[in-house]
Amino acid sequence: MKGYGCIRSIVLAVSLALASGLVQADTIRVLNWQGYGTDEDWSLEKFEKATGNTVEHEYFNSEQEMLTKLRTNPGTYDVVLINSAYTRQAAEEGLIQPLDLADYPHSDGLQPRLAHNPNLEYDGKLYGVAWLWGVTSFAINTGAFDEKPNSIMELWNPEHAGRLGWRDDAVESCQFAALATGQDINDPSDYDVIRERLHALKPQIRTFWNSENEWNQYMSSGEFDLATYWSGSAARSKQNFGLPIEFVVPREGAIAWLDGLSLPTDVPHPEAAKQFIDWMIDPEFYVQWDTEVGAPISANEQAVAQLPDGAFNKQLIAQLKEVENLPFMGPMSDETREKMLEVWQETKTFYQE
Structure with a gap:
């Protein structure tokens, strides 16, 4: 070597x-x-x-x-x-x-x-010396799918109602909604559309997760059909724990x-x-x-x-080379972060109604 x-x-x-x-x-x-x-x-x-x-x-x-x-x-x-x-x-x-x-x-x-x-x-x-990179997207439980999906809209597919795992993070949540609605992930232009898209997840979500360990436990117990996830974590979940998952990079893009x-x-x-x-x-x-x-x-x-x-x-x-839209997380103003937090907190309140 x-x-x-x-x-x-x-x-x-x-x-x-x-x-x-x-x-x-x-x-x-x-x-x-x-x-x-x-x-x-x-x-x-x-x-x-x-x-x-x-x-x-x-x-x-x-x-x-x-x-x-x-x-x-x-x-x-x-x-x-x-x-x-x-x-x-x-x-x-x-x-x-x-x-x-x-x-x-x-x-x-x-x-x-x-x-x-x-x-x-x-x-x-x-x-900074560039060290590691990856993408935030979603992974599927292969037992719940006949074929691997290729669209971010799979997160909203009613066939998986109550079977979606979602990370409880304001910025990441708004960025997923931005991807799904064709907006800039670092500076969305229409938060009403972001809010609407997140509200539409209400019947989909099984539970929120916050750590890789939690994600592995939920997936291994069969509670998720699909769940948002990080590429590096997906590698460990598949390699070290033998979970039946596939990581998806949808055609609409992913959060790099x-x-x-x-x-x-x-x-x-x-x-x-x-x-x-x-x-x-x-x-x-x-x-x-x-x-x-x-x-x-x-x-x-x-x-x-x-x-x-x-x-x-x-x-x-190889998957990433086929995706045209791969925006990197970039610097955000305090105002943008505060707005995303506001939208996400309001959305979680809506989920509880």
């Missing part, structure tokens, strides 16, 4: 340097979602052996919590995972610093459209997202942090992670190319 010889060379060089006292081993602190790649024990052990550096983690449960931690704990974190819809805000607030891809050798494999995605840039500078790894402005250990980010975008790490655990799509084309034939993400990419 490409990169193996390189890793062996790094291990030998660093081991000799540590033995001679030429390299200062650091402990870096990573801010991320729990269980999202950077905290895989087997990888951290390899990283420590290769570089001498150890890794600790602190977790957040929402993007707003992540931003708050960066604001209130300067000089604490070395690497932070940021959804690209929030990268510009973090840069504007001075919470993260500009990056040079030349500092990350494995960045040469990044897809150009992801490496230089506008959402990762601010004021002409790059603030991109996660990047950034350096906080007051990063305590910049060189070790850069080494860790480069480790995360290394194809060798990604292939093992995706094969053994299940992961979103790597932004590194070389990593995806090394996946086994028939791998979930290879099949997903």
Whole structure:
């Protein structure tokens, strides 16, 4: 596998340097979602052996919590995972610093459209190393379908009344309705139409879900015919739990997202942090992670190319190439978020009537 010889060379060089006292081993602190790649024990052990550096983690449960931690704990974190819809805000607030891809050798494999995605840039500078991407759409219980649907309107199909799982999230809900009504997912123009489309889901919804674990439990117990879901989670549900599901990318499009790894402005250990980010975008790490655990799509084309034939993400990419409308989640104004929250809260009240 490409990169193996390189890793062996790094291990030998660093081991000799540590033995001679030429390299200062650091402990870096990573801010991320729990269980999202950077905290895989087997990888951290390899990283420590290769570089001498150890890794600790602190977790957040929402993007707003992540931003708050960066604001209130300067000089604490070395690497932070940021959804690209929030990268510009973090840069504007001075919470993260500009990056040079030349500092990350494995960045040469990044897809150009992801490496230089506008959402990762601010004021002409790059603030995040593209790491993972995927789509939010829906998955079906194959036992409930004779053939795989190809339209987002399947969510409103009365044949599945009372059998739809829906994530309780205001932005995501409004974005699904925007896709279904041909609107901009990041700035819908007609919220009355959004509200009407969401209200029409009332007879469809079985229950709301909030976590991957909840989703798996509902699907495994046969309560869902179909449910909104994330592509990376669908890979794990199918691979690790053997759930009879298929992920659907409808012809109307899906909600694309991109996660990047950034350096906080007051990063305590910049060189070790850069080494860790480069480790995360290394194809060798990604292939093992995706094969053994299940992961979103790597932004590194070389990593995806090394996946086994028939791998979930290879099949997903083939689906995505056939879809013209694949808008990425982007920055939103506070007014837009507040409006989406208002619409969703009113909709949930309507569901209870």
